[in-house]
Amino acid sequence: MKRFFLGLMGVALTSVAAISAFAPAAANPGVATTTVKWSAQAIISMTLTPNYFTGFGQVKAVFGAQPTPTHGPNAGPGVAQGDIDFGNVLSGTNYLYKYAAHLNVTSNDANGFKVYGEGGADFQLDAGGGSTPLSSTLFYLNSTSGAPADPNNGFSAALPFQKTAGIVTGGTYAGPTSINYGGVYPGPIATSASATGDFYYDYILKVPSSIVANGDYYVWIVYTVVGS
Amino acid sequence: MKHLRAAFIALAVLALLPLAALAFQTQRAQIGITIVINVTPNPLGYVQQGGATDMAGIIAKATLHGAPPAIERAFEAQQLHFTQVNTGQMVAQVQKSLRVEAEVTPNPTATLLTTDAPGSTVIVSAEAGVPTAFSCVYHVAIQTAVTSWTLKHGLATDFFNGAGTSFPGGSVANNTYIAAPHPTATPFLVYSTDGGIWANADVNTLSKTYCVDLTVSMPISTPQGTFSSNAIYTLYY
Numbered sequence: 016m017k018r019f020f021l022g023l024m025g026v027a028l029t030s031v032a033a034i035s036a037f038a039p040a041a042a043n044p045g046v047a048t049t050t051v052k053w054s055a056q057a058i059i060s061m062t063l064t065p066n067y068f069t070g071f072g073q074v075k076a077v078f079g080a081q082p083t084p085t086h087g088p089n090a091g092p093g094v095a096q097g098d099i100d101f102g103n104v105l106s107g108t109n110y111l112y113k114y115a116a117h118l119n120v121t122s123n124d125a126n127g128f129k130v131y132g133e134g135g136a137d138f139q140l141d142a143g144g145g146s147t148p149l150s151s152t153l154f155y156l157n158s159t160s161g162a163p164a165d166p167n168n169g170f171s172a173a174l175p176f177q178k179t180a181g182i183v184t185g186g187t188y189a190g191p192t193s194i195n196y197g198g199v200y201p202g203p204i205a206t207s208a209s210a211t212g213d214f215y216y217d218y219i220l221k222v223p224s225s226i227v228a229n230g231d232y233y234v235w236i237v238y239t240v241v242g243s
Numbered sequence: 244m245k246h247l248r249a250a251f252i253a254l255a256v257l258a259l260l261p262l263a264a265l266a267f268q269t270q271r272a273q274i275g276i277t278i279v280i281n282v283t284p285n286p287l288g289y290v291q292q293g294g295a296t297d298m299a300g301i302i303a304k305a306t307l308h309g310a311p312p313a314i315e316r317a318f319e320a321q322q323l324h325f326t327q328v329n330t331g332q333m334v335a336q337v338q339k340s341l342r343v344e345a346e347v348t349p350n351p352t353a354t355l356l357t358t359d360a361p362g363s364t365v366i367v368s369a370e371a372g373v374p375t376a377f378s379c380v381y382h383v384a385i386q387t388a389v390t391s392w393t394l395k396h397g398l399a400t401d402f403f404n405g406a407g408t409s410f411p412g413g414s415v416a417n418n419t420y421i422a423a424p425h426p427t428a429t430p431f432l433v434y435s436t437d438g439g440i441w442a443n444a445d446v447n448t449l450s451k452t453y454c455v456d457l458t459v460s461m462p463i464s465t466p467q468g469t470f471s472s473n474a475i476y477t478l479y480y
Contacts, residue, residue, distance in 0.1 A: 058335060059335045059336065059337045060337060061337045061338075061339060063339040063340075063341060065341050076273075076275065078434065078439075087344065087345070087346060089342075089344060098341065098342040098343065098344055099341060099342065099343040099344070100343075100344050100345070101343075101344070101345035101346075102345065102346060103345075103346045103348065104345045104346065104347055104348070105347075105348055105349075105350040106347060106348070106349045106350045107274070107350050107357075108350070109275050110345075116341060122335070124335065135340070138343075141344075147362070148361075148362055150362065150364070151361055151362015151363065151364045152362060153343060154277065155405075156403075157403075157405070157407060168399075169275075170275050170399035170400075170434075170473045170475055171399060171400055171473070172277075172399065172400045172401070172402065172403045172470075172471045172472040172473060173277065173471060173473075174279070174404075174405055174469060174471050175277070175279070175364060185340075188342075190340065190342055191339075191340045192340045193338055193340065194338070202469075204405050205405055205406065206406070218343065220343075220345055221275070221277070221362065221363055221364075222345070222347055223362055223363070224350075224357055226347060226349055228347075228349075229346075229347055229348045229349055230346070230347065231344060231345075231346050231347075232344060232345050232346075232347050233342055233343065233344035233345075234342075234343050234344075235340045235341070235342055235343075236340060236341055236342075236343055237338060237339075237340040238338065238339055238340065238341075239336060239337070239338045240336065240337050240338075241335065241336045242335040242336075
């Protein structure tokens with residue numbers, strides 16, 4: 016019996032030792048550092064609104080009192096609808112298109128974003144057979160939201176749209192058009208240091224005097240927004 | 244005496260006729276030439292940082308992203324260490340497009356006042372604060388049988404970039420001549436800021452072609468970027 020009791024104590028002590036070996040070191044006061052790394056997925060949203068304010072449309076370039084804006088049949092009819100349709104224009108003349116495009120950009124990128132705007136092609140005849148270089152025909156300039164009113168005229172300073180060097184998908188009159196930059200972007204037309212922003216643009220059309228073919232010309236302007 | 248007075252009056256009328264004709268000239272044609280200036284910033288124009296008062300508080304860092312090997316070795320030689328970034332990094336992008344169109348009709352009468360600037364646009368490059376001259380950047384031609392006309396010119400606005408930054412249009416001077424340049428160039432008048440007037444480029448007769456030299460000397464603090472304005476030429480007779 017005495018031997019059995021000693022044996023029982025031995026088993027108990029062995030069990031305690033085993034449990035102690037696998038138990039956490041509760042009495043150890045050391046602190047371990049846990050490092051967690053994560054990457055936030057950048058999200059960018061853009062709303063592109065053509066003809067974004069009442070009074071949108073084409074105005075022939077004159078100084079002084081400005082003519083009432085007009086537009087072609089494919090613009091509007093309402094605000095935020097249709098194409099940027101200059102309507103009937105004469106070669107050798109400048110035309111302003113008021114309230115052409117509004118870009119509203121929302122992102123979670125605290126570093127801001129860049130805006131790129133390029134043409135998918137030159138300014139070309141819908142029926143084919145002719146084009147005129149985009150960089151000397153279609154220009155953009157800053158406008159207003161509509162309040163205060165747009166102060167531009169057809170002779171205001173403007174910068175040319177460039178024909179893209181990227182890979183264009185679509186591009187027919189029916190469109191739409193997209194550009195694959197392959198990670199190599201052109202110079203931005205605008206930048207934002209904050210995560211959100213609004214950009215308002217007028218366009219100026221300068222039809223070359225040398226243009227010889229009449230008809231319906233078009234180009235798709237592609238806006239791309241990329242996080243900084 | 245009476246005959247003498249009549250002769251004087253007739254002489255005065257004859258002398259004033261050309262001036263009267265100029266006074267009653269009306270605008271007949273107008274063209275705009277977009278002048279695009281690619282500005283390189285001038286290092287001397289940078290805003291200088293104030294002097295440090297506590298050297299212990301200065302922390303300097305240098306990073307090098309994807310530089311050519313030769314530059315990377317230069318950094319190594321200077322004991323600057325860096326990590327090559329992942330060139331295949333993902334970027335967030337969104338894209339949308341809109342269609343621009345116009346029904347174009349050639350204008351056979353739009354040939355009286357013309358320019359040879361391709362697409363009525365000229366592009367030059369200059370460094371901020373460094374006067375740079377460009378010879379015969381573009382021509383302006385008048386084709387007419389009118390025996391007395393006036394050509395006026397100026398800039399519509401100052402030079403702006405896409406971000407709304409500008410420098411004065413008067414920073415660009417022109418030398419407009421037929422055969423030989425004038426001794427000096429004249430700064431452009433800016434219609435929107437100089438009283439809504441154009442400057443006389445010349446008073447002349449019949450068809451003429453002018454060469455336009457440009458001298459660009461924008462302020463030294465002008466930032467890097469692409470700036471533009473429109474040079475406007477108006478013909479009166």
